[in-house]
Amino acid sequence: MKEETEGKSKYSPFSFASMASFWQPEYLVESGWIEHIPFAFWLVENARPKMLVELGAYTGLSYFTFCQTIKNLKIKSKCFAVDTWLGDEQTGFYDPGTYDDVFKYNQDIYGGFSSLIHAPFSNRAYNERICSINFQIHDKRIRLISSRSLWFSI
Numbered sequence: 134m135k136e137e138t139e140g141k142s143k144y145s146p147f148s149f150a151s152m153a154s155f156w157q158p159e160y161l162v163e164s165g166w167i168e169h170i171p172f173a174f175w176l177v178e179n180a181r182p183k184m185l186v187e188l189g190a191y192t193g194l195s196y197f198t199f200c201q202t203i204k205n206l207k208i209k210s211k212c213f214a215v216d217t218w219l220g221d222e223q224t225g226f227y228d229p230g231t232y233d234d235v236f237k238y239n240q241d242i243y244g245g246f247s248s249l250i251h252a253p254f255s256n257r258a259y260n261e262r263i264c265s266i267n268f269q270i271h272d273k274r275i276r277l278i279s280s281r282s283l284w285f286s287i
């Protein structure tokens with residue numbers, strides 16, 4: 134049952150929120166991910182990952198939201214986005230030039246700590262490049278790893 138405190142419910146959809154949750158994204162493109170931006174700011178702020186990996190970055194909306202948080206909060210972190218930048222059956226197949234735009238924005242704004250890995254998820258090369266973390270990546274899950282790494286997948 135809902136508890137009331139001075140006329141206000143102590144349960145609020147915003148009880149998790151921090152100042153970061155209300156930041157404006159500096160990079161905004163059309164994406165099915167858009168309504169998750171406040172949560173993304175909050176999550177990275179609170180997890181403060183030493184490493185962040187996103188599987189499936191597409192035009193970069195979610196990924197650059199993570200990167201913005203890392204940069205604004207001066208978190209010492211290495212970030213990676215892994216994608217073929219070709220699309221898939223769910224998203225649809227798109228113009229390979231999408232990668233060029235994402236690459237340029239990444240280099241210009243987040244090049245100091247963020248790298249794009251233009252490869253399929255199944256490619257072992259990116260595992261070697263990223264780190265020695267020995268765990269399986271599970272599709273469509275966010276995994277918080279004890280070594281303070283955050284993995285996001287589409």
Ligand SMILES: C[S@@+](CC[C@H](N)C(=O)[O-])C[C@H]1O[C@@H](n2cnc3c(N)ncnc32)[C@H](O)[C@@H]1O
Pocket residue numbers: 164165166188189190191192193194195196215216217218219220221224252253254255287
């Ligand atoms: C739903 S979109 C990602 C949306 C994105 N996070 C955003 O903020 O808009 C999925 C992406 O995953 C990529 N993808 C799907 N399967 C892949 C695979 N096996 N290897 C690499 N990339 C893959 C697609 O190319 C596509 O860009």
